[in-house]
Structures are given as C-alpha cells and as structure tokens.
Amino acid sequence: MCLGIPGEVVEILAGSPDLAKVDVSGVRRAINIGLLAEEDVRPGDWVLIHVGFALSKIDESEARAALEFLEDIGRAYQDEIAALRDSHID
Amino acid sequence: MCLGIPGEVVEILAGSPDLAKVDVSGVRRAINIGLLAEEDVRPGDWVLIHVGFALSKIDESEARAALEFLEDIGRAYQDEIAALRDSHID
Amino acid sequence: MRFVDEYRDAGKAKALSARIAELCEPGREYKFMEVCGGHTHTIYKHGIEDYLPENITLVHGPGCPVCVIPMGRVDDAIHIARRPGVLMTSFGDMMRVPGSGGNFFDSNAEGTSIRMVYSPLDALKLARQQPDRQVVFMAIGFETTAPSTAVTVLRAAKEGIRNFSVFCNHVTIIPAIKAILDSPDQRLDGFIGPGHVSTVIGCGPYEFIARDYGKPVVVAGFEPLDVLQSIHLLMLQLAQGRSEVENQYSRVVPWQGNPAALQAIGQVMELRPYFEWRGLGFISYSALRMGTGYADFDAERRFELPGVRVADPKSCQCGEVLKGVLKPWECKVFGTACTPETPIGTCMVSPEGACAAYYNFGRFSRDRVRRASAR
Amino acid sequence: MRFVDEYRDAGKAKALSARIAELCEPGREYKFMEVCGGHTHTIYKHGIEDYLPENITLVHGPGCPVCVIPMGRVDDAIHIARRPGVLMTSFGDMMRVPGSGGNFFDSNAEGTSIRMVYSPLDALKLARQQPDRQVVFMAIGFETTAPSTAVTVLRAAKEGIRNFSVFCNHVTIIPAIKAILDSPDQRLDGFIGPGHVSTVIGCGPYEFIARDYGKPVVVAGFEPLDVLQSIHLLMLQLAQGRSEVENQYSRVVPWQGNPAALQAIGQVMELRPYFEWRGLGFISYSALRMGTGYADFDAERRFELPGVRVADPKSCQCGEVLKGVLKPWECKVFGTACTPETPIGTCMVSPEGACAAYYNFGRFSRDRVRRASAR
Amino acid sequence: MKPSDREQRVLDRVERIRGRRPVVREKLITLAHGAGGKATQTLIEAIFLEAFRNPLLEPLGDAAELAVGTSRLALTTDSFVVTPLFFPGGDIGDLAVNGTVNDLAVAGARPLYLAAGFILEEGFPVADLTRIAGSMREAADAAGVRVVTGDTKVVQRGKGDGCYINITGVGVIEHQARLDLAAVRPGDAVIVSGPIGEHGVTIMLARGDLDIEADLVSDTAPVHGLVAELLGSTDGVRAMRDATRGGVATILNEAARAAKVAVVVDEDAIPVRPEVRGAAELLGIDPLYVACEGRFVSFVDGAEADRALAALRRHPLGAQSAVIGRIAADPPGLVLLNTAFGGTRICDLLVGDPLPRIC
Amino acid sequence: MKPSDREQRVLDRVERIRGRRPVVREKLITLAHGAGGKATQTLIEAIFLEAFRNPLLEPLGDAAELAVGTSRLALTTDSFVVTPLFFPGGDIGDLAVNGTVNDLAVAGARPLYLAAGFILEEGFPVADLTRIAGSMREAADAAGVRVVTGDTKVVQRGKGDGCYINITGVGVIEHQARLDLAAVRPGDAVIVSGPIGEHGVTIMLARGDLDIEADLVSDTAPVHGLVAELLGSTDGVRAMRDATRGGVATILNEAARAAKVAVVVDEDAIPVRPEVRGAAELLGIDPLYVACEGRFVSFVDGAEADRALAALRRHPLGAQSAVIGRIAADPPGLVLLNTAFGGTRICDLLVGDPLPRIC
Numbered sequence A, B: 001m002c003l004g005i006p007g008e009v010v011e012i013l014a015g016s017p018d019l020a021k022v023d024v025s026g027v028r029r030a031i032n033i034g035l036l037a038e039e040d041v042r043p044g045d046w047v048l049i050h051v052g053f054a055l056s057k058i059d060e061s062e063a064r065a066a067l068e069f070l071e072d073i074g075r076a077y078q079d080e081i082a083a084l085r086d087s088h089i090d
Numbered sequence C, D: 001m002r003f004v005d006e007y008r009d010a011g012k013a014k015a016l017s018a019r020i021a022e023l024c025e026p027g028r029e030y031k032f033m034e035v036c037g038g039h040t041h042t043i044y045k046h047g048i049e050d051y052l053p054e055n056i057t058l059v060h061g062p063g064c065p066v067c068v069i070p071m072g073r074v075d076d077a078i079h080i081a082r083r084p085g086v087l088m089t090s091f092g093d094m095m096r097v098p099g100s101g102g103n104f105f106d107s108n109a110e111g112t113s114i115r116m117v118y119s120p121l122d123a124l125k126l127a128r129q130q131p132d133r134q135v136v137f138m139a140i141g142f143e144t145t146a147p148s149t150a151v152t153v154l155r156a157a158k159e160g161i162r163n164f165s166v167f168c169n170h171v172t173i174i175p176a177i178k179a180i181l182d183s184p185d186q187r188l189d190g191f192i193g194p195g196h197v198s199t200v201i202g203c204g205p206y207e208f209i210a211r212d213y214g215k216p217v218v219v220a221g222f223e224p225l226d227v228l229q230s231i232h233l234l235m236l237q238l239a240q241g242r243s244e245v246e247n248q249y250s251r252v253v254p255w256q257g258n259p260a261a262l263q264a265i266g267q268v269m270e271l272r273p274y275f276e277w278r279g280l281g282f283i284s285y286s287a288l289r290m291g292t293g294y295a296d297f298d299a300e301r302r303f304e305l306p307g308v309r310v311a312d313p314k315s316c317q318c319g320e321v322l323k324g325v326l327k328p329w330e331c332k333v334f335g336t337a338c339t340p341e342t343p344i345g346t347c348m349v350s351p352e353g354a355c356a357a358y359y360n361f362g363r364f365s366r367d368r369v370r371r372a373s374a375r
Numbered sequence E, F: 001m002k003p004s005d006r007e008q009r010v011l012d013r014v015e016r017i018r019g020r021r022p023v024v025r026e027k028l029i030t031l032a033h034g035a036g037g038k039a040t041q042t043l044i045e046a047i048f049l050e051a052f053r054n055p056l057l058e059p060l061g062d063a064a065e066l067a068v069g070t071s072r073l074a075l076t077t078d079s080f081v082v083t084p085l086f087f088p089g090g091d092i093g094d095l096a097v098n099g100t101v102n103d104l105a106v107a108g109a110r111p112l113y114l115a116a117g118f119i120l121e122e123g124f125p126v127a128d129l130t131r132i133a134g135s136m137r138e139a140a141d142a143a144g145v146r147v148v149t150g151d152t153k154v155v156q157r158g159k160g161d162g163c164y165i166n167i168t169g170v171g172v173i174e175h176q177a178r179l180d181l182a183a184v185r186p187g188d189a190v191i192v193s194g195p196i197g198e199h200g201v202t203i204m205l206a207r208g209d210l211d212i213e214a215d216l217v218s219d220t221a222p223v224h225g226l227v228a229e230l231l232g233s234t235d236g237v238r239a240m241r242d243a244t245r246g247g248v249a250t251i252l253n254e255a256a257r258a259a260k261v262a263v264v265v266d267e268d269a270i271p272v273r274p275e276v277r278g279a280a281e282l283l284g285i286d287p288l289y290v291a292c293e294g295r296f297v298s299f300v301d302g303a304e305a306d307r308a309l310a311a312l313r314r315h316p317l318g319a320q321s322a323v324i325g326r327i328a329a330d331p332p333g334l335v336l337l338n339t340a341f342g343g344t345r346i347c348d349l350l351v352g353d354p355l356p357r358i359c
C-alpha cells in the first residue's frame, strides 16, 4: 500500500529541527521528521521513511525480540531436520 | 538603402482590396497595395515591392524610353567599335 | 540493509513454512486476504507462495492506492494539467494509470507538464522555484501518505505560497475493508493487516473485524519473513479458535499509531461524504478532501473540474479482483487485452496491483518453474 | 526577370563606360557619393568599378539603415526582448548588428526570442497568433520603410490588437545628407541619389543640394546599368557646368513621390528632436518616433528602457566611412579586428555596409583579378 | 477442469499473444518508447524493422555484422541524450565513446573508427563543448579508436537539450566464433562483468530533483579489453551484450526470446553495490532494470564458465564478475529469478523506464 | 606610398590573418555555428579537429577514407534537423538517406550500408514516423543501400523538434583515383551537376512564415549513379563535393583554400531556376549560398571537361550540368565571380545562414 524503508538518522539538520539527514545503505536524503516530534529522534535512531517523511521510529528491542523468535523457530527446525536425517541414517 | 523588387500583379485579392498577389519570376506573395490606392492597380501592372508593400507602380513607358536610350548608346558604341576595327583592317 | 536483509532469510522461511504446514488441517481450504498491495507485491516479488501449502490461498485486497483511483479522477487531473501555466505533479505510480483518454505520459505527449515527485514537499519546492506556474500536487494514498500531504499544505500556508494546490485523492482503509466484509460473495479466514497504514492509524481500528466478524487480523511487515510469520500467526489463531488483532510488525507499528500524523490529517482535511473507488463503486466516508480552512489549497476549488464519472470499461473486472473474488488470471481480459503495456484496469498498472504483480512476477506454472529453477 | 535583366547587360555597360571615359577631363579627380547602401551593394556585387576610369572614385554614403543604428539602440532592443513574454521581431538585417554585449543571435543564445520577419505585417500576424505574448517590431529604415510600419500600426489600431508595439528607429535621409555636405573634410562632385527612398519622398527634397551646394544629384535605380547611367548623367552635368536634380529611375520614381505613403507616416509618427546616428553623432530632426496618437503602440513607452548611450568602440571609424572620408580599408581595424565574423562597426554587418561590401566582394587587387578572371 | 489447469490455459494463451507480431497502439511517441523496454522493442520491430527489413538488420544486435571485401566488419550507432551532460564519473563525451566501443566489443569486434554527429542547442556553452570533445578524445585514446569523421548541427533554443551526440562505430571481427544471442543454449552459464546499475542510479541522483546524495560514480568504461580477455580464454562464449538501457533484466529477456530458452538467475549472486541498492529501495525500483555503461552480460558454455570467470576477474574492470545464473530449456522465452528468500518469480521486460514509486 | 599600394598592404595583412589558426570567440553556440559557413568551419577546426586530430580526420572531407583489411572504406555521418519534416519533393527520411549516399558517392565510394539513429520528441505522431521510415526505405532501395543497424531515443517535449535523424554511411572505394580537394589545380574546370538552390529555397518557403508560394520542389536525390557515370567517363576528376549547407559558394571556397588556388566562376554559366532566382531576389539572398541536396560540384582536368560534361548530361539527374568556371593560380584561396554584368568580385564564405534582408 505504501513503500516504507528503514533508514538511520545521521544528523538533525541545524536550523530546521523538522529535517534530519537519513542514511539508507549509503545514500542520504533530508527527511521530514516533524511527525515524530514527540519521539525525540536523534542520530543513530532508525526511522521508517515514506515519501520523504519519517512515519515511525523503529523500536529496536521489539525488533530484537521478534528476530529471536524467528531464530528459535529456525533453530528448532534445523534440529528437527538433523534428527530426521539421523533417523534416516539409522 | 532598401531592397526593392519589381513584381507583376496577378490578382487583386477578393475581400481585401489592399492586398494583391504579385509574381516575381514565378514566386508569388500577397503584397499590400494600400499605398497605391490612387493608382488603380490592376492585374498585369508591375509594382516595386519593399517589405511586403508596393511602393510605386512601374511606369512602362518611362522604362521603354530609358531602355531605348541605353540601346542607342549601345548601338552607337558598336558602330564605333566596328568602324575602329575596319580602320585597323585597312 | 538493516531491518531488511534479516527478514529475507531462506532458512528461517523453511522453518516457518514447516510450522505453517503442521497447522493445516487436512482437507480444509484457508483463504487469507492481504489487504495491502505492498504485501501483494512482496508475495510475488519474493515468491512467498512457494513456501505455502496448496490449501492456503492468499487473496489480494483493495489496499493499492493507485488501483482504486477511478478513471474520472485521472481525467480530472489531466483536465487541470491542460490549463495554461499548470505544472501537475504526482508520484511515479500515477504516471501509467489509464484515464478514459490515456495516461499521464500520453497527456504529456499531447503537451501537458505532469512530473513525478518523490515527496509532496518536492512539489512545494517546485512551486517556490517557479512562482509563475500553478503547481498542483495530485495526492493519492491511504492514511500512510495523507499526513505528508497535510504537513506540506501546512507548510505552504505558513510560507504564504499562493501557486500551490492539492488535488486530493486520499482514501481511508477501514471503509474498504468493511465493504469487503459485507460483500456476500466473500469467504475469508483472516486478514494480513496493512503494516504501514498502521504506523499512522495504529491497530485499534481493526478490532471490529475480530470482534464483529470473528476474523483474526495480524498487522504485518513487508519483508517476506514478516508475511510468512503473519500467516503463521493467523494459522495459530485459527487452530486455537481465537480471533484477535495481533501486531507482527511491532518494531515499526506502535499499537496507538502516530497521533501527530492523525492530528495533521484532521487539521487540514475532512472526510468526504462519499467517494468512488475503482471497481468497488461509491463508498461512504471513505476518502479525504481539503478542509474548509485550507480551501485555498484545494485544486478542486481552484480549477473548475468536469467531475464526470467515467464508467469502467465493460470488460474490466478490477472490482472483483480488488474484493478478492477473482484471481487476476480469472479476469476475462487478463494478459490478452489487458497487459502492463496496454492496461485496461488499474490493477495492471501499479507494481502493487494484483494483476500487475501476478503478470510481472507470477505468470507461470509452479511445476515448470520448480524444474527450471532447481540449482 | 523583367525590369532587372535588361539592366545587367555587359554590352550596354561597355558603351556607357566609353561615354563616361570620354567625359573625364585628364588629370581631374571625380568623387561621387552614392548616398544609398543599396547602391554600394550593387557597385560591389556587380563589379561596376571595373567599368570606371581610375580617376572616378565612388564614395560610400550613410544610406544604410543598419549601419547608422547606434549600439545603445541594439542594447535597448535586447533589453526589451529579455522581458518575460516578449517576442521581438525585426528584419534579418538586424540580426548580426553588434550591441555592446553581442548581437541578436547572441542574445537568443542567452534565451531571448528575437525573430526575423519579412514584413512588419508579419510581425502583426504573430501578435494575432500569439495573443499571450508581447510582440514588438523593431522598425528600422529610411522613408522607404517607414510607411510600411505606419500602415501596420494603423491596421493594429483598427483591429484593436493590444499586444503589438513598435520600437521605432526610422531615420530620414535629408538631414544626414545635409550633415555630410556641411562636414568640412568633404569634397564631393555629385550625388547618386537614393532611388527607393525617392519613391516615397520624390525628387524635390534634393533640390537644395543642387541649388545651395552646387552639386548635381541623379536619383538612380539599383541595377548596374542604372548606376552606370547615373554616373554618366553626373559627368554630363559636370561637363556642361550644370547642377540639377535628375531622375534616372523614372520608371519607378515619380517626381512627387508617394503622397499616400507620406500621409501614413505623418499620421502615425512624428519627428524626434534629435537622434543619434552611429559614427555621425546626434543629428537634429533626423528620425521618427510614434506620434502621441499612437503612443499605445510605442515600445519605448510600453517598456522601460535604459536608453543608455553606448560609446562606439575606440577603434571604430564607421563615422568616417559613413561620411565617405575614409575608404573601408583605411579603417585601422578593417579585416583584422573587424571582419564580418567579428564586426566592430555596423558597416561590416549589412550587405549594404561599405566595409562589408568591400570585404565580401571587393577585397582584392584589380591587377591580380584581371589576370585571374580572363575567360 | 481444475483451477490450476484453467490457470495454465490462460497462461498459455497469454504467451501465445506475447509471441504475436508487435503493433504500436499509441498515436503519439511517449518517453516509454525510448526507455529500452517493451515499448521500445515494439516500436523498433513494428516500425523500423518493418520498414527496413533485411537479413543484416534482423538480428537487432549491438552491432550489425557486414562483409566488405575479405573482412568482417561490425557497425553500430547510438545517440546519447543524457541529462545532466556532466555527472560523477564521466560526461556525455566519454559515455558516447565508451557506449559505442562497447557495442562493438560485445559484438566480438575490435573497435577501430568512430563517426561523431553533434546536435547542439543554441546557447550551449562553447566551454562545455570543448570539455566534452576532450573527454571524447581521452576515451577514444583509451580504447584505441579514432574519430575520423563528424557532423555538427545547431538547433534553435528549446529544440534541443544542450548537446546530443550520435556516435557510429566501425570495428573489425577477427576471431572465428559466431556470436549470436540465438546460439545460447540450455546448460550455458550467465555471467555479468561487474556490479550493476551504477550508471543509471548515478544519473538519477545527478539530476538533483530527488535530493538524494550518494558516493556513487557512473560505471562508464570501455569493455573491449575485458571482452578480449574473455574471448581469449575460451571458445565457449555464445554471445555478449552490454547492459545499457533496460539494464541486465532486459538483456536476459532478449536472450530468452532469441534462443527460445529459459534464463534462470539467482538473485543473491547478482553483484549490486550497497548504495545502488539503497537508492533503489528508497525509490522502489529494481536495479536489474537500471542501466550500466561499463558492464556486459556473457552467455558461456557451462563447462567453460569457471575458465571464463577467471579470465574476466583477472582484468581490473572484471574483478567483480559473477556467474549469476544459467540457461534452462523450459519455460522458453521467460526469465526466472530465484529470490534470495528462496522463492522464484518471473523477471519480465518493463514497459518503459523504471519509475520511482511510493506504493 | 600610393593609395593602391597601401590598399594592397592592408589586403595582404587581411589574407594573412585569415590563414591563422581559427579561434571560437563566442561564449555560447549560436545558429551561425550550424549554418555551414565560416562560423561552422571555425567551430569544427578550433574544437573538434583540435580535440580529435588524426590524419584520417584531417581532410574533413564528405567522408573519411579508411583501410580495413584489403579494402578501402568510406565513412560519413550527418544529422538531419530539417524543419518542416515534410516538404515539397521529399521529407527528412529520404533527405537523410540521399544526403548520406551523396557524401559517399562524392568521396568516390559505392554506398553500401547505413546506420540510422533517431531522436524523437515526446508527442511525435507515430504515423509520421512510419511515413518517414517508409521514405527512408524507398530512398535506400533506390540507392541500393541497406539500413543495417539503428538506435532510437526519445527526449522530453520541448527538447527536440519532432524527429532528428542521424545517418552514418559506409561505402567501398573501388576505383584507383585519389579524389582530394587539395589535388585541384590551375586549368581544371568546375562543373555543377544541375540547377542550384532548389532544396534550400523550397525549405524556406515550406516553413510558411514568409507566405511565399512557388512551384518548387526540393532537389533531394541520390547522385551515386551520376557520379559513377562521371568517373566512368574520364580519369580527369580531381575531386567532387555535394553542395549542401552553405551551397555551391562554400564548396568553391573550400577548394580554393584546400588547393591554394583561385576559383573563377562565371555568374551567367550557373544554372538557376527562375523561381529560385525570384525568391532569392525577393529575400535579398544569393542562390550561390543556398543548399542543394541532389547536386554536386566536380573539379575536372580542363582537357577532360567536355567529356565529363557529356557524361553527366547523359544521366537524367545531370541533364542540366554546366561548366561554371575554372581554376587559376592566383590569387590563391579566393573565389572570384565574373558577374553577368561583366565585372568581377569576390565570392567569400558567409558567416552563418544567408538571412533574408530588406537593405
């Protein structure tokens, strides 16, 4: 519905507190962060970018938790596959 | 000072009595003849054209007279040259 | 790329795929609608269906901002662009959307200036740079995009820029979902909820789906593992007999959404009493227009519009595809009269459109592909 | 071509040449000024000097409409053309006339629209066709051309065309001739009178030259035999001790001129109290501007003009060339710094300009040419 | 009938229709006709091929192969209309020379001579022209070719864009191999000579209206040396194409259609610089469709792929060459992409330019 | 010193300065740089020749002569930017093909192959493009050449003028003669292959802003057959040039400069159609500077002039061929015109296009 890309804030632009320079894989653009005025965006934060605006600040702890869950599932699956393989060898 | 070209009136344009189609050696353009309103310009007349306007009607009898004069001078010259040549042969 | 690559891991996909398969009751058919065209795009672009058992069907929903624009609105935009001195701007997505007499590229070929911008702020910048032109921004998109338009208009107002206006075509997602839920020919088992629109509206607005219609909703991210995990969460709810709203995409979507964004929309725009959606017809209170306080920036008021309702071509079945009733290939003109080169319907235009996604990415038989793609 | 080819006959030229030679008093130098640049062009283009004895010198006069335009007027025209929406028009002759910062082509390269027209009526037509542009016609020329401008303005007024105006640079020939006659460094034996300007003003205005200054005047046509015959007529007057105004060009020039044309000029234009001529400086009552009744069509009033007087380049000796005091090649920069590619003075631009005519057509030694051209 | 059978019937019909003779449906030329995708192909086939049809033109290769006397010549032409004229990594001048050299090189020819036609817009700075001519000379020297004839036209302001350059190149084909996209066959390897999309993304950013910055430079370079390295290493090269307008994906589709094979590409094998990927993600475009100006794709006998790759990597321009896929028999005419995620999808021609998008 | 000696000294200095290395003084390109006169020559010599300098380019002929294998090739390129695209007697399509064929023919080559590059403006009617391609095909068939490769670009509306075409031609030189303007020598005859200026005047009138009508059609035609006729008739041909931009006068000046000779032309020997003359008189321009697209000038050993003329006149395209002048030794570098009136004048290069004038 709407293309949104995560980018890292590298600089809050002096003079325009609504604007931050955001880096996406080495390319940079000034992004309007006015919609995150409450969130105290700082360099190092990651934000979701849509049509030149930051729509939300990415919650790194949520991200970590979700990824751990996925990794657990992955690990469990690997174990099962290994078990399956072992059982075949038997 | 001003490029002027003789052209032959081939048609008075219907609806715009100020305009005449004029032919210059096979090329035609509509020319404003308003400055010759007194002259009763008609097809077959020759006019002097300058920047899209007819400035004067060419006076064919004057032209003929002038040319005759030039031809006389030319003929007289030819006669002299011939006489000169004859005198050399002698 | 952080927050991207880690969600494209084939190993974890296989694990999720196995878990999903385990949850399938034999003989039962599952139909989930991904509301958002972004998900449709992800599904085809990454080949997510390759990880799903045959009895899970993904049904493509109405959440493609371009696909729901009716022909008459494209014509209206071209009408405005033809006025002398107008520089029309919009997102690249709109350039190939067919109006009744051609798309924006065709219109430019006939003499208009319709330019792509990356952001509505870029349109405003053009207005600043070219004070002798009337710069119009054709705004499209759901609640995700509307705040950007609103902030841009606020900025234009603050700077006193007089040669800028918005041709507003923002739509709201909830009425569309409701229309689908109320449609008699629909049988869905759950919804993959739109992730990015939820950064603005939050997850609360979906609760009526779980509560009143008994269908689970999982708000999902846009990487393939996000989608796969959301399907897993939906299958879990079904297996456990639950119907709740869950947020798979909690790294990006706050449950409450973005209040500042909602506030900006509320300040600048107001709900239209009704709006025509391509294929779906008129839906009440389903779209936004400039509010009376910002009427000066309303292109619909600044330029007289014919506002003619143009009927969809007879052969077009976009409505059925947008409601998820038909698969793209089931449309009578799919791939023959309607192709990305010569689209009849909007769904064939946007990369998010179900027909375009299927045509561009998925147009082949699974069996032949499996043989060909073996490494 | 009738009225053209019969006046280019080499046989008759030889006859006239012989008659002219006969009239030369041995040891006497004859200097005739052809007032009109059209005659200068004819003289070089057809090689008339090849028919003249060494002791007859033709001196090139000021009658080249382009050559007398001062730099400041070119700059003014460019200034107008730079105003947004302006479409400036003029005759092709003006396109390469140098202003202080380049000519019209250079100006177009920087972004103006200065277009050539064949007739002022064509400029008016452009105004009709492009009502959203301000079409300006830069009028140049002597009394020959002024009636065309006047009639065009009358027509614009009649049609109520509001986006047309004239940047008037018409000049009058008599004050220029008088300035030359009054110049102390001048010794002329007679004048080849300007044929086409005389179609408008007639022959009467030259009588003061014969009467007050004792110099013969022969109003001449523009074909080479016309010029040669006029020289013959001048030589005859001198031989017979007469000084009269004669009309060699009676096929075209009525003695009274064209009253309708004079009336049109009088209706639309008025004499300027003074006007700057390139190289000659300010000459009183020597130029025309829009009359108060047609002020609406006066580009000088419609557009604010800097009206800066730009001094001629130091090295430029156009004034001396225009007065006939210097031969083109006697100018210090002739053919080195000043060439048709990089003209310093206006006389190097127009095909009627003495320097251009000499450079383009006559730049070689008679002796070498006689050997080379032998058939 | 089962739904999947019905689906297959629809898809078969779609493929049949795609094989039909192309027709230009538009009444007016649009930018898409110049983008190198489907619209361009249709225009070329329906109008130019139709009008000019002859066996030398028909392959529509990078260069035509001509017999003159006892020699085999290659002839190619391209007009360059890039905006901006000067961009990080190059300018229209070296771009034009390299582009022409590359078309000759990938046709298997040794580039020899260039003819250069300039269409200048009134008002174009002479200093820029001098600079462009200098770049052309440098590029020509680097590639060992000479500009032997030329032409200059000036068009009115508003009828050009500063400077357009057409370059036609003549080369000589000295090796024995018959390079032809139609010769590609199942089992062949698909090799790309370096990271993709740098030129196109650099140009997009250099235009300035996206306000995006990146440390990217155009990949414009002459590949004739690299090609020579490759051709010298193996006889297994079936065909090569430089990946210009339309990018790598367009070439793969041309191969699939010309040889009636399936091209199967592995997404994670395709070299893409992070900045290119970043810009592409931000704009919603796919680097596979973005132009390169110093990269080419070669189709090489699978058994010779390692040898070919090693040869390419020996050359500095080819250090990041990679085998990105292989040729299969079925489904003919399609390009399939195995995604990094483990799925498979079609990778079709685009209609026009890849457009920045928000959804 | 006598005035005539002083004058001669000035003139000698002028000629020395004219021989100096050309410098482009303008900061911006103007239309004059494309008109084929002095400004064009200066631009080409000061910028392009300076940048690309090599012995193959240096003759700046209609086509470069190249050795490939055992063959001698001719290569020429031209961009066509004519307005209007369709005009009495032809269109940009056949004009482009004929123009290229002619550059090859007058270089003594047999035209073989064409490469065609199109720059189309957004909004250009597809029907017009189809028509143009058709004309090109017909012209190519008439000249026995084939379009073997091409390129299409589309530029934004306002950055083109409908359709620009670049054509590059390749021909083979089979005869032994070395044709070279520098080989022209005193005593040679100057022959023009037909009436001059018809193309240029037709185009001026076809633009419509002069509102002048005439029964004139462009002289666009391929002259390779006529050239073959001429070359077959005598070994005395020193050089040929097609009289395009800048007209016959420009070619004569090029010959005078290249061979360091005087070219002496008789005005009344030059074939000019009455309508061309009429239009030229009305506009104040000289037909000698007006472009033709199907006429060429040849320089032929004076002793062979009759034979050459007879050969040319046998061919329908050359029926009105005429000897218009001859070569003299002095003054070198100048073109002299013996006027019909019996005088003599210089006939120099123009700076830019001949401009309609009123004075």
Ligand code: SF4
Residues within 6 Å of the ligand: C315, C316, C317, C318, C319, C321, C328, C331, C332, C333, C334, C335, C338, C339, C343, C344, C345, C346, C347, C348, C349, C355
């Ligand atoms: S194939 Fe075309 S017309 Fe049919 S539903 Fe899809 S987009 Fe609409």
Ligand code: SF4
Residues within 6 Å of the ligand: D315, D316, D317, D318, D319, D321, D328, D331, D332, D333, D334, D335, D338, D339, D343, D344, D345, D346, D347, D348, D349, D355
């Ligand atoms: S040479 Fe140039 S500066 Fe000197 S008088 Fe002639 S035009 Fe004027």
Ligand SMILES: [Mg+2]
Residues within 6 Å of the ligand: E062, E102, E103, E241, E242, E243, E244
């Ligand atoms: Mg190529």
Ligand SMILES: [Mg+2]
Residues within 6 Å of the ligand: E062, E063, E076, E077, E078, E103, F150, F151
């Ligand atoms: Mg090519």
Ligand SMILES: [Mg+2]
Residues within 6 Å of the ligand: E078, E099, E100, E103, E244
């Ligand atoms: Mg190429």
Ligand SMILES: [Mg+2]
Residues within 6 Å of the ligand: E150, E151, E152, F077, F078, F079
């Ligand atoms: Mg050329």
Ligand SMILES: [Mg+2]
Residues within 6 Å of the ligand: E121, E157, E158, E159, E160, E161, E162, F158, F159
């Ligand atoms: Mg431009």
Ligand SMILES: [Mg+2]
Residues within 6 Å of the ligand: F062, F102, F103, F241, F242, F243, F244
């Ligand atoms: Mg030529």
Ligand SMILES: [Mg+2]
Residues within 6 Å of the ligand: E150, E151, F062, F063, F076, F077, F078, F103
């Ligand atoms: Mg050429």
Ligand SMILES: [Mg+2]
Residues within 6 Å of the ligand: F078, F099, F100, F103, F244
């Ligand atoms: Mg040519």
Ligand SMILES: [Mg+2]
Residues within 6 Å of the ligand: E077, E078, E079, F150, F151, F152
């Ligand atoms: Mg190409």
Ligand SMILES: [Mg+2]
Residues within 6 Å of the ligand: E158, E159, F121, F157, F158, F159, F160, F161, F162
């Ligand atoms: Mg245009």
